[in-house]
Amino acid sequence: MIGSKKLTDGALLTAIYIVLLLVAFYIPLIELIATFLLPIPFIIFASRHDWKPALVMLSVSAVLSGLFATVLSLPLTILMGIGGIMIGSAIHKGLSSYETWARGTVGFVIGIVFIFLVTQLVFDVNIVNEMDSMIDESMQISQDIMEQFGLAEQAEEQMELIDQSVAMLKNLIPVGIALIAIVMAFLSQWISYKVINRLDNKKLHFPPFRDLVFPTALVxxxxFTLIVSYFQLDRNGTLFLAVNNILVLTGLLMTIQGFSFIFYFAHQKNKSKALPIGSVILTLLFPFLLLYLVRILGIIDIGFRLRDRIVQDKK
Structure with a gap:
């Protein structure tokens, strides 16, 4: 009976995935929505039957996607499948929402790296080099236009600044991959919670943002990375790239922690929701002035347990 249920679920959810994949590839206007829904069948199946049967479903889906869609759909299927299985397996094991989110993020990172490798090794296309070529062409066109209007000197100065910015952005590609994975995991998990709650009569949900607390190890x-960054590092070396990416990512996470504390403080002190929401808006409007203050607040919250002090004062 259990095996029959597993086969039925697998066949039905695989069929749903293929339909969503075809919509994502061939139907305009709603292809973006369908793309975000692609991990959901894998999440539902893995949440019911764990990761081993879900890998079988992923294998079948990969074969069918190549038959019914295109060969280009195979990397996409692997990406959505790995991310979805990681989230679904975490739900099956009863992990917390944030632990599930973290596992899903890891799954999507693995999937994105897989796509980079496939495009490089199988299709002989280097995504980074292609991006460089597109940026260089755009910069050359902009420079030519400015020179036609007699702004050659200004164009040269602007191009130098843009070159520096582009070089910095290329160094932060790993952080970009991580951020994309974080967003994809969150959206997939949030949507899947709604679907699973409806189908399986569960009560899965994300806890309030104010309860988010990252581990102390993050500080x-x-x-440690900040100290290493003060040494003279080779700008073309792996260590320099790793240090910069870790600094940006951990700094972003501690900024999020700072916002979480502001929401927690407002809730504990019975303040209006306008206070935390306004702080987020002001920080986005004046990042150079307020972003570091929020990050410092996040560091203090993690390192010195500010929330415990607020609870003690409230008692």
Missing amino acids: WIYF
């Missing part, structure tokens, strides 16, 4: 990683 130590940030400060």
Whole structure:
């Protein structure tokens, strides 16, 4: 009976995935929505039957996607399948929402790296080099236009600034991959919670943002990396790239922690929701002035347990 249920679920959810994949590839206007829904069948199946049967479903889906869609759909299927299985397996094991989110993020990172490798090794296309070529062409066109209007000197100065910015962005590609994975995991998990709650009569949900607390190890990683960054590092070396990416990512996470604390403080002190929401808006409007203050607040919250002090004062 259990095996029959597993086969039925697998066949039905695989069929749903293929339909969503075809919509994502061939139907305009709603292809973006369908793309975000692609991990959901894998999440539902893995949440019911764990990761081993879900890998079988992924294998079948990969074969069918190549038959019914295009060969280009195979990397996409692997990406959505790995991310979805990681989230679904975490739900099956009863992990917390944030632990599930973290596992899903890891799954999507693995999937994105897989796509980079496939495009490089199988299709002989280097995504980074292609991006470089597109940026260089755009910069050359902009420079030519400015020179036609007699702004050659200004154009040269602007191009130098843009070159520096582009070089910095290329160094932060790993952080970009991580951020894309974080967003994809969150959206997939949030949608899947709604679907699973409806189908399986569960009560899965994300806890309030104010309850988000990252582990203390994050602060130590940030400060250790910050110390290393003060040494003279080879700008073309792997260590320099790793240090910069870790600093940006951990700094972003501690900024999120700072916002979480502001929401927690407003809730504990019975303040209006306008206070935390306004702080987020102001920080986005004046990032150079307020972003570091929020990050410092996040560091203090993690390292010195500010929330415990607020609870003690409230008692």
